[in-house]
Amino acid sequence: xxxxxxxxGQCGNQIGQEVFNAICSDVHGTHGLxxxxxxxxxxxxxxxxxxxxxxxxxxxxxxVLVDMEPKVISQTLSMAARSxxxxxxxxxxxxxxxxxxxxxxxxxxxxxxxxxxxxMNLVQKEAxxxxxxxxxxxxxxxxxxxxxxLGAFVTQCLRDAFPxxxxxxxxxxxxxxxxxxxxxxxxxxxxSHLYRSSDALLVHENDVIHKICAQLMNIKQISFRDVNQVIxxxxxxxxxxxxxxxxxxHYSRNPLGDLMETLVxxxxxxxxxxxxxxxxxENSLAYSSFSWPGLIKHLRQMLIANAKMxxxxxxxxxxxxxxxxxxxxxxxxxxxxxxxxxxxxxxLRGKDTHSADLGSFQDPSLYTSWLNPxxxxxxxxxxxxxxxxxxxxxxxxxxxxxxxPLDNVVGKAWNMFASKAYLHQYxxxxxxxxxxxxxxxxxxxxxxxxxxx
Amino acid sequence: xTQxxxxxxGQCGNQVGCRFWELALREHAAVNKxxxxxxxxxSFFRNxxxxxxxxxxxxxxxxxxxxKARALLIxxxxxxxxxILQGPLRDVFDxxxxxxxxxxxxxxxxxxxxxxGCQYQESIVEKLxxxxxxxxxxxxxxxxxxxxxxxxxxLGTFVLNLxEDEFPEVYRCVTSVYPSGEDDVITSPYNSVLAMKELxxxxxxxxxxxxxxxxxxxxxxxxxxxxxxxxxxxxxTSLVTSSRGSAIAVQEKPFDAMNNVIANLLxxxxxxxxxxxxxxxxxxxxxxNLVPFPRLHYLVSSLTPLYTLADVNxxxxxxxxxxxxxxxxxxxxxxxDPKHSLYLACALLLRGNVQVSxxxxxxxxxxxxxxxxxxxxxxxxxxxxxxxxxxHSHSLLALANNTxxxxxxxxxxxxxxxxYRKKAHLHHYLHIDGMEQSCFSEAILSxxxxxxxxxxxxATKGGPRTDPCRLKIAV
Numbered sequence: 001x002x003x004x005x006x007x008x009g010q011c012g013n014q015i016g017q018e019v020f021n022a023i024c025s026d027v028h029g030t031h032g033l034x035x036x037x038x039x040x041x042x043x044x045x046x047x048x049x050x051x052x053x054x055x056x057x058x059x060x061x062x063x064v065l066v067d068m069e070p071k072v073i074s075q076t077l078s079m080a081a082r083s084x085x086x087x088x089x090x091x092x093x094x095x096x097x098x099x100x101x102x103x104x105x106x107x108x109x110x111x112x113x114x115x116x117x118x119x120m121n122l123v124q125k126e127a128x129x130x131x132x133x134x135x136x137x138x139x140x141x142x143x144x145x146x147x148x149x150l151g152a153f154v155t156q157c158l159r160d161a162f163p164x165x166x167x168x169x170x171x172x173x174x175x176x177x178x179x180x181x182x183x184x185x186x187x188x189x190x191x192s193h194l195y196r197s198s199d200a201l202l203v204h205e206n207d208v209i210h211k212i213c214a215q216l217m218n219i220k221q222i223s224f225r226d227v228n229q230v231i232x233x234x235x236x237x238x239x240x241x242x243x244x245x246x247x248x249x250h251y252s253r254n255p256l257g258d259l260m261e262t263l264v265x266x267x268x269x270x271x272x273x274x275x276x277x278x279x280x281x282e283n284s285l286a287y288s289s290f291s292w293p294g295l296i297k298h299l300r301q302m303l304i305a306n307a308k309m310x311x312x313x314x315x316x317x318x319x320x321x322x323x324x325x326x327x328x329x330x331x332x333x334x335x336x337x338x339x340x341x342x343x344x345x346x347x348l349r350g351k352d353t354h355s356a357d358l359g360s361f362q363d364p365s366l367y368t369s370w371l372n373p374x375x376x377x378x379x380x381x382x383x384x385x386x387x388x389x390x391x392x393x394x395x396x397x398x399x400x401x402x403x404x405p406l407d408n409v410v411g412k413a414w415n416m417f418a419s420k421a422y423l424h425q426y427x428x429x430x431x432x433x434x435x436x437x438x439x440x441x442x443x444x445x446x447x448x449x450x451x452x453x
Numbered sequence: 454x455t456q457x458x459x460x461x462x463g464q465c466g467n468q469v470g471c472r473f474w475e476l477a478l479r480e481h482a483a484v485n486k487x488x489x490x491x492x493x494x495x496s497f498f499r500n501x502x503x504x505x506x507x508x509x510x511x512x513x514x515x516x517x518x519x520x521k522a523r524a525l526l527i528x529x530x531x532x533x534x535x536x537i538l539q540g541p542l543r544d545v546f547d548x549x550x551x552x553x554x555x556x557x558x559x560x561x562x563x564x565x566x567x568x569x570g571c572q573y574q575e576s577i578v579e580k581l582x583x584x585x586x587x588x589x590x591x592x593x594x595x596x597x598x599x600x601x602x603x604x605x606x607x608l609g610t611f612v613l614n615l616x617e618d619e620f621p622e623v624y625r626c627v628t629s630v631y632p633s634g635e636d637d638v639i640t641s642p643y644n645s646v647l648a649m650k651e652l653x654x655x656x657x658x659x660x661x662x663x664x665x666x667x668x669x670x671x672x673x674x675x676x677x678x679x680x681x682x683x684x685x686x687x688x689x690t691s692l693v694t695s696s697r698g699s700a701i702a703v704q705e706k707p708f709d710a711m712n713n714v715i716a717n718l719l720x721x722x723x724x725x726x727x728x729x730x731x732x733x734x735x736x737x738x739x740x741x742n743l744v745p746f747p748r749l750h751y752l753v754s755s756l757t758p759l760y761t762l763a764d765v766n767x768x769x770x771x772x773x774x775x776x777x778x779x780x781x782x783x784x785x786x787x788x789x790d791p792k793h794s795l796y797l798a799c800a801l802l803l804r805g806n807v808q809v810s811x812x813x814x815x816x817x818x819x820x821x822x823x824x825x826x827x828x829x830x831x832x833x834x835x836x837x838x839x840x841x842x843x844x845h846s847h848s849l850l851a852l853a854n855n856t857x858x859x860x861x862x863x864x865x866x867x868x869x870x871x872x873y874r875k876k877a878h879l880h881h882y883l884h885i886d887g888m889e890q891s892c893f894s895e896a897i898l899s900x901x902x903x904x905x906x907x908x909x910x911x912a913t914k915g916g917p918r919t920d921p922c923r924l925k926i927a928v
Contacts, residue, residue, distance in 0.1 A: 010733055070454060070492070071729055097590035098455045101737030102834075145741075177816055178833035179732065181742040181798050210813065222810035224731040224837075411923065412831070418921035419828040421745035421797075440924055448926045 001134030009147025012139040018232035045241035045251035065093035100145025105429035107149020135166030135256035143174035143183035152193040159197035166256040173205040184413035192439035242380040262378040273401030292356035306339040319365035341399035350391035353381040454492035455592035463605025466598040473716035530557035558603025562644040563885035565607020601632030601641030610651035642868035650899040667711035721850040725838040734836030742834040776815035779851040789857035797854040800834040805841025
């Protein structure tokens with residue numbers, strides 16, 4: 001089954017291009033440390049999922065590029081073509097002349113309806129090129145105007161046009177100290193709208209990735225390109241082919257469906273966080289070696305202590321002792337900082353994955369009481385190594401990972417809303433105070449739900 | 454890609470505008486090596502085929518034939534515009550883009566606004582329409598004028614009104630040169646306050662500039678060159694302090710160097726919209742991010758490093774120093790100290806070899822020393838453009854919506870009242886058709902209200918921070 005990627009706005013397009021780059025370089029550039037047959041199988045599955053064959057032989061990414069101003073798209077298209085190993089379809093992009101001005105209302109209420117037909121036509125064409133459509137993967141940032149506002153609108157249109165397809169929104173959470181002044185308003189409006197139409201929201205926080213670049217990758221002068229490449233690596237580690245428990249002998253053909261099934265049991269809980277280890281500069285890879293028990297232990301503690309990367313993990317945090325978990329959260333004083341999960345997915349890639357023991361992730365104290373730990377936890381594996389890492393482990397988690405960032409953003413947005421600052425910029429395009437209040441209410445509900453886990 | 458049109462009104466407006474066009478051409482020439490008319494050029498220039506007779510048609514692709522500025526030059530006396538048309542820029546302006554008269558406005562806002570406004574309204578509208586028709590997607594009008602005189606101030610604000618009526622969707626960004634205390638035009642307070650009312654009501658954003666600050670900046674650059682402290686060598690390709698390509702001593706032609714600074718401001722403001730970068734910022738994002746309430750649209754600007762405004766070749770080691778300087782009092786283009794006043798919002802527009810980590814590091818470093826309003830504690834808008842200014846490796850333009858503009862307005866109010874109380878020179882204004890005493894009283898009221906709004910914000914500064922209660926959800 002194939003995934004159609006929709007890249008929205010400057011951020012979405014810049015990241016999308018890095019993602020396809022990472023996937024391509026993983027498939028072509030690395031050995032995979034496995035048998036030739038395995039490698040070929042992986043290659044075929046990856047191709048079916050992300051690319052389409054054309055006469056020229058160069059694989060064409062299954063993607064639609066959308067932006068309201070032309071500079072980024074033309075740069076993205078040309079960079080892809082220059083890579084030599086893949087490219088975008090020349091027709092699959094939509095842009096206008098004037099951007100959205102960081103204004104969510106402009107993206108959602110003006111550009112959305114105006115360009116709905118043109119954009120959905122492009123999406124329809126990409127969908128028809130797939131033998132079997134596995135779903136949609138949209139990439140956008142929350143801070144700006146196009147990715148956030150137009151992105152929310154497009155997601156709604158996707159839901160209306162493809163009611164039974166899976167939609168996964170990849171969202172970039174902006175730096176806390178501001179890239180755009182009205183980013184908190186834009187974020188609140190985006191999240192509340194996406195919650196209605198999307199199946200799940202997979203989040204990457206700029207602050208976190210920045211730290212990874214600084215501390216783990218040792219990059220001195222970090223550029224957005226560096227940040228995007230780390231994000232692309234992490235996404236690749238989730239979406240490249242792997243074996244789920246059920247299919248056994250062939251690569252899973254329904255990655256989005258499998259993801260949703262394991263991680264989103266309840267529509268109130270759609271916020272997914274992503275962790276990937278190890279992460280290090282390429283030239284250090286040759287000198288490092290890892291063991292599965294070590295990696296798994298670190299990953300589990302990252303989950304429990306809500307650590308963003310494998311350095312600086314707080315090993316003091318432990319799950320509550322079993323036997324003390326009563327239904328009411330008030331009488332169970334959960335240890336501070338302990339991250340409760342609804343569901344988790346671990347993906348292991350590389351040598352000897354069959355020997356890796358993931359029992360520690362099935363500890364019932366990690367989870368809420370609604371699901372059986374056997375159902376709450378899933379593991380996907382493949383012996384094929386990813387992107388030069390002999391062993392790598394990714395964790396996609398539906399847990400309290402994003403509770404604090406969400407609470408922060410809503411708090412700051414509310415603070416600004418109370419003083420009515422910048423509201424005239426939104427009402428000018430048809431988003432009124434009531435719309436803001438609806439969004440705040442929806443998100444307070446999500447925060448409350450995640451808090452009482 | 455969007456286009457912008459520059460409307461330069463009055464002597465000051467036209468002189469600054471002229472510098473701007475020279476520098477824009479120089480900048481594009483440095484970037485555009487192949488001589489192909491690209492999207493970046495089209496934001497400010499048309500490409501026309503002037504070989505045939507009659508109205509030259511636009512050429513949208515291919516080699517550059519003849520570039521015409523998207524500009525309208527308005528002046529009620531001929532001297533300045535004539536000089537421009539005889540100088541090196543004569544081919545850049547279309548003869549149909551000029552509106553001139555002979556006798557000037559006599560430093561009288563009423564003459565500029567009411568008399569000439571009425572007389573030339575049709576002609577101005579027609580020429581504006583024609584310029585707009587040549588644009589694929591017109592995004593912004595830049596108006597350049599001074600506040601103290603008659604034409605720039607009066608007719609300039611009249612044009613502002615027209616732009617709002619005729620092109621309500623297009624942004625109006627006004628660069629206004631405010632008169633200094635020792636201005637030799639006695640009636641400049643009247644002209645300025647009358648113009649302020651128009652700016653309050655009809656502009657999307659205003660970049661106030663004071664001559665005193667420009668003079669100080671130019672002096673500082675001059676000192677840097679002359680003391681040889683920074684090992685100066687004159688670089689021919691960088692943006693120069695005079696149109697002849699050689700650094701001219703400040704005493705001879707101060708205005709040229711000062712106009713240079715304003716021209717650079719406009720270039721840097723639009724650079725991210727014209728060129729590529731990892732974090733673009735379009736012009737419509739300026740007002741979206743920096744104007745929290747419609748009337749508070751006055752943005753204090755500062756440009757660093759100063760040597761990018763001159764021919765000085767300085768090794769670019771001190772990136773962090775550039776950020777610190779942007780917030781210091783002597784780099785602002787008005788007499789103000791933003792560090793000790795309250796920030797409503799701040800934008801940093803970077804050009805050249807600066808990455809997001811440099812940006813983040815410096816924001817973290819400077820934040821503790823700046824006072825931001827309680828509801829916008831992290832109110833930073835940032836942009837990174839990869840094309841640096843000509844001949845240099847990086848530069849920074851900081852735009853602040855800060856209560857430090859208040860003293861400028863208060864001084865203006867004081868000087869106005871000094872004259873108005875005695876009704877000095879009023880008769881010159883009142884005998885113009887359409888001018889009444891109420892124009893004056895309304896104008897000073899508008900200014901007082903604005904000052905009051907800034908006062909209210911200042912009152913919140915440093916006070917206890919009580920965040921409003923969040924919505925409660927029933928569990």
